[in-house]
Amino acid sequence: MSSVNVSIILPEVSSAEKFNRFCSSLFTGNLNIELLVCDNSGELNVNNEYSQFVSIVSSDNKTEALNAAINAVKGKFMMFSDENVIFSPDALEKLIVASAGRSAVCNAGIINNGECSQAFTGNFSSEDIGTKPVYFNHLVSCDVVRKNPLVLCGSDTLAIMLFLADYYRYDSFTFLREVLLYSDGDYGFSSDESILYLSQYANAFRLTADTSATVFFVSAVFSALLPAMNENIFSVIKAVVNEFRDDTLLLSWIRSAYGVDTDMLCDENSVYADFKFIGSHIYYREVTLPMVPDAVVRNFYSGKYGIDMLKKCIGAWLHYKFYCRKDGFLKKFGCKLSRKLLGGDFVG
Amino acid sequence: MADFKYLVSVVIPVYNVEKYIDLCMQSLLNQTIEFDKMQILLINDGSTDSSEELCRVYAEKYDNVFLYTKVNEGASQARNFALDRAEGKYIFYLDSDDTVKPETIESVCSFFDSVYDEVDLVTYRIVQYYNEKPTIVHYRYMTLLKTGVYDLNDPKNRFITQTHMNVCVKNLRENNVKFDTIKHEDEKYCCEILRRKMKIGFCDKGEYVYNRSNINSVVSTQFSPEHIFETSMKLYEDLFDSFPGKVPAYFQGIVFNDFRWKLMDNKFFPLHLQGDEWKKANRRIDSLLSRMDADTIVLHPSVSIEHMHYWLKRRGGCTVVNTPREIMVCCEGKNILSLRSLKLSKKVKENVTECVLASPVFYHLKKRNVVIKRNGEPIDFSFIDTHTDPEHCDPKELYPKFIVDTDVLSNSVFTVEINSVSYKIN
Structure with missing residues (x-):
């Protein structure tokens, strides 16, 4: 039986003063709280009155340490936090009540140069929570984390945001619009490690997530990557957008929220490139992905594809269908016929 | 309106005010509106001085002045008694030691006619006088700047706090809101009328001259906590409980204003209670505070910084955010105090x-x-x-x-x- 109410995971500690301040605001109420601190240096010495509630998780690799902490939590709820955070006296109690046993997210106050402002506007929703690197305001259920394959793909801010977005594929969340905690840290999205995993995440979200979780994911990606645009980031963004190329509503939302020309990112050339890619794979007998027939038909009717291109697409699709059949006459004949339709690009 | 005999009824409860009643009547005779358009209802509430004789002079001289004498039951009963006899389209209230400036009734009525369907109550300026000198203007006139209708659902109107009888209401005959016999009756009366439409009218012309020199006045004698704590808490709890969700900011303002001035005048705490009763009383206070927005406390125009923080602490929701550079107190994502060092x-x-x-x-x-x-x-x-x-x-x-x-x-x-x-x- 777990008697711990909330497990707090602190990805790093850099200053003893801040850590003590963090602890004095955390351990105030009647809740049973455990604090898991990831520390790779082995130098952290928890020397305050709360040391009995603190465990240190260390590993050479920070991501591994964080994932170990996620595996080790004993609480009913867990929360990622930051040493710059100050909890208001009844923050966790209020979040637990609001969560109704699942998960809840509150507003946060951001302190900058002696001024405090709200991280989100009063009526913030799933469209907003991904836009800022504020991850320390989400209280999530440990049961959901344990039952589903949720892991951190890195130790940067974006990785934690992706973890939370991923969490929301499996659970609904309650918005508590009160400001329940404050932070005076320097915030920026960091995304060095997690950028490699974005297209995988995008695929998972396209296939399984509802709109609000997808919007959370997409806005975290765009808010983190757009300010640091370079060639590499451009191709990552392109891959993410392409994943959602059939979701016209989402694409138009991205266009209005981030000013990204989504049409350009998934234009005819890239579809044609995919098409050629599939074609060449047919040649090597390593078919991985079928064309999306809807997209072809839509592009034809909107005038993007000419009749020749349509023929090629139908050929490729038919070839794929035949290719996937059991070996035999039908497969051999079908492939031959469809290769003819495909024309000169493909040599079977 | 053809079915009303008068344009206005002026309700005046009379209780031992021989020094002031002439001034009061004189201010009505001086109105810019014709005197016979007004029905003056003088309710002698068992006075023991010569008030009744003084009133009778007016009642005999003018057909539209009516004097009723009843046993002493307090101002509320006297007003209810008058309400049953009111035959004017509008009803004004005037305490017998106060007066109104000459253009008041005419201006308020003509404004009321123009917004008759929109509001049930029109207020006009009230100014307190000590020994015939006006005191500072009430903060509500920082909100009520010009003639018009004010929406009480709008948080920016939260400090109008209409708690006095400087009001004019529609005569709804048998549907008139009546006065409770408890203290704070004016406040409750205005709240009950205002919550129907959540709108108040304000007429910039006219003035209620509120005489605070009369030490016998109810306000100056009976507002000590032993007398009033239970009554006011009950009133405010009922008021708040009548809203299942969020209490409209206007009513939060009414209650907070009452808490505020009573604490300032050392009339707030029920110090006569002890032990569990004292604790219970404090829990009641805190539970009312917890239903107020922080803004009701923070933005109040006449709360001192010290008291503001005291009330916020009791309400909850404040966090001390201390950075190495400064100490801040934040409430709902805004800093309400910022210090670099402390003074001894x-x-x-x-x-x-x-x-x-x-x-x-x-x-x-x-x-x-x-x-x-x-x-x-x-x-x-x-x-x-x-x-x-x-x-x-x-x-x-x-x-x-x-x-x-x-x-x-x-x-x-x-x-x-x-x-x-x-x-x-x-």
């Missing part, structure tokens, strides 16, 4: 000096969050935590205090640690 106030008493860290930041802290050091060594200090020690309620008593020998004071450097972060004390 010293009172020398012979050999020892009493030191007080008088900053409202301490209202939001508990003793365990605070360490006071002299030359780097922690020292003993007293700091009342109202959670464990609810007997203490004077905001001035809730600061950390300590005593040092006067002769070591000159070579002492004091610092305070709040949540493990250290700050200078000047």
Whole structure:
């Protein structure tokens, strides 16, 4: 039986003063709280009155340490936090009540140069929570984390945001619009490690997530990557957008929220490139992905594809269908016929 | 309106006001509107001085002045008695020791005609006079700037706090809202009328001259906590409970304003209660405060900084955010206090000096969050935590205090640690 109410995971500690301040605001109420601190240096010495509630998780690799902490939590709820955070006296109690046993997210106050402002506007929703690197305001259920394959793909801010977005594929969340905690840290999205995993995440979200979780994911990606645009980031963004190329509503939302020309990112050339890619794979007998027939038909009717291109697409699709059949006459004949339709690009 | 005999009925409860009643009647005779358009209802509430005779003179001279004499039951019953006999389209209330300026009734009525369907109550300026000198203008006139209809659902109108009888209401005959016999009857009456439409009219012309020189007036005698605490708490609890969700900001403003001035005048705490009753009373106060927006307290135009923090601490929702540079108190994502260092106030008493860290930041802290050091060594200090020690309620008593020998004071450097972060004390 777990008697711990909330497990707090602190990805790093850099200053003893801040850590003590963090602890004095955390351990105030009647809740049973455990604090898991990831520390790779082995130098952290928890020397305050709360040391009995603190465990240190260390590993050479920070991501591994964080994932170990996620595996080790004993609480009913867990929360990622930051040493710059100050909890208001009844923050966790209020979040637990609001969560109704699942998960809840509150507003946060951001302190900058002696001024405090709200991280989100009063009526913030799933469209907003991904836009800022504020991850320390989400209280999530440990049961959901344990039952589903949720892991951190890195130790940067974006990785934690992706973890939370991923969490929301499996659970609904309650918005508590009160400001329940404050932070005076320097915030920026960091995304060095997690950028490699974005297209995988995008695929998972396209296939399984509802709109609000997808919007959370997409806005975290765009808010983190757009300010640091370079060639590499451009191709990552392109891959993410392409994943959602059939979701016209989402694409138009991205266009209005981030000013990204989504049409350009998934234009005819890239579809044609995919098409050629599939074609060449047919040649090597390593078919991985079928064309999306809807997209072809839509592009034809909107005038993007000419009749020749349509023929090629139908050929490729038919070839794929035949290719996937059991070996035999039908497969051999079908492939031959469809290769003819495909024309000169493909040599079977 | 053809079916009303008069344009207005003026309700005047009369109780031992022989010095003032002539002035009151004179102000009505001086109105710019024809006197016979008004029905004057003088309700003698069992006066023991010559008030009744003075009133009778007017009643005999004018057909539209009516005098009724009844046993003493208080102003509310007297007003209800008059309401049953009111035959004017509009009803004004006037206390017999107060007066109204000449253009008041005409201007208010003509404005009311123009917004008749929109509002049930129109207010006009009230000015308090002590010995015939006007006092400062009420803060509500920072909101009520010009003639018009004000939406009480709009938070910016939260401090209109209509609690006096400087009002004109529609005569709804048998549907008139009646006065309760309890104290705070004016407040309750106005609230009940206003909540129907959540709108109030304000007429910029006219003035209710509120005479505070009369020491027999109800307001000056009976507002001590023993008399009023239970009644007002019940009234406010009923008011708040009548809203299942959020209490409209206007009504929060009414209640907070009452708390505020009573604390300022030392009339707030029911100090006659003890033990569990005292604790229960405090719980009731806190539960009303917890249903108020922080803005109702923070934005109130006449609450002192010290009291504002005291009330916010009781309401909850404030967090002390201490960065190494400064100490801030934040409430709902806004900072409401920001300090770089703390001041020590010293009172020398012979050999020892009493030191007080008088900053409202301490209202939001508990003793365990605070360490006071002299030359780097922690020292003993007293700091009342109202959670464990609810007997203490004077905001001035809730600061950390300590005593040092006067002769070591000159070579002492004091610092305070709040949540493990250290700050200078000047």
